[in-house]
Amino acid sequence: xxxxxxxxxxxxxAFTLALGTGVASxxxxxxxxxxxxxxxxxxxNPSRASGCGVLGEGPVQILxxxxxxxxxxxxxxxxxxxxxxxxxxxxxxxCHTGGGGSxxxxxxxxxxxxxxxxxxxxxxxxxxxxxxxxN
Numbered sequence: 001x002x003x004x005x006x007x008x009x010x011x012x013x014a015f016t017l018a019l020g021t022g023v024a025s026x027x028x029x030x031x032x033x034x035x036x037x038x039x040x041x042x043x044x045n046p047s048r049a050s051g052c053g054v055l056g057e058g059p060v061q062i063l064x065x066x067x068x069x070x071x072x073x074x075x076x077x078x079x080x081x082x083x084x085x086x087x088x089x090x091x092x093x094x095c096h097t098g099g100g101g102s103x104x105x106x107x108x109x110x111x112x113x114x115x116x117x118x119x120x121x122x123x124x125x126x127x128x129x130x131x132x133x134x135n
Contacts, residue, residue, distance in 0.1 A: 031064040032072075034134040038063070041129040046119045052095035053083035055119035061130055063114045071135040074116075076103040078128035081121035088114040097121070106135075 030038040044056030063072070074096075076084050082098040084105070089112035096103045099121075120126040 029062045029064065030132065032066050032070045032134060034132065038132040039130065041127075043125060043127045044118050045125050046123050048119075050085060050119070052085040052117075053081070053097065053119040053121045054123045055083070055085060055117045056126075058117075059087075059115035060118050060128070061116040061132070063109070063116070063132060065109045065111050065114065067111060069108050069110050072107060072109050073131075073133040073135060074103070074105040074107070075131045075133070076118070076128055077101060078118070079120060079124065079126040081124065082126060082128065083119040083121060084130075085117040085119065086114055087117070088112050 028040055038061065040061050042060065044060065046054035046056055048055045048057060074084070074086075076082060076098065078101055080099065080101045082101050082103060084096040084098070084103050086092070086094045086096075088109070092112070092114070096105045116130060118126060118128045118130070
């Protein structure tokens with residue numbers, strides 16, 4: 001019984017560490033092929049200046065593309081001034097802006113791991129809804 005409790009405590013601690021702290025740093029991970037759309041939403045407090053506006057501290061979603069390439073439709077809606085930065089393996093970086101509060105970015109992603117960062121054109125608290133859908 002004692003080892004079961006100890007194991008449960010360690011599992012809960014590992015789960016807590018994996019989630020990180022704060023809404024935006026939870027970093028849920030999805031992997032292709034996607035059997036259904038991946039959706040995440042929340043709020044970030046942009047504080048990190050970048051070439052893609054002011055971003056939150058960490059990615060709001062991570063996607064692992066397991067095949068040679070995947071056709072992914074990326075849709076983000078949220079606060080006016082919304083920005084989306086996608087960073088991937090081998091220096092891949094792509095910026096999308098949505099002045100009216102929405103971004104639609106269809107594209108092909110090669111095999112690898114991609115991090116999705118939400119931000120704003122100014123350091124303004126930003127609400128978002130992110131959807132990844134594989135075609």
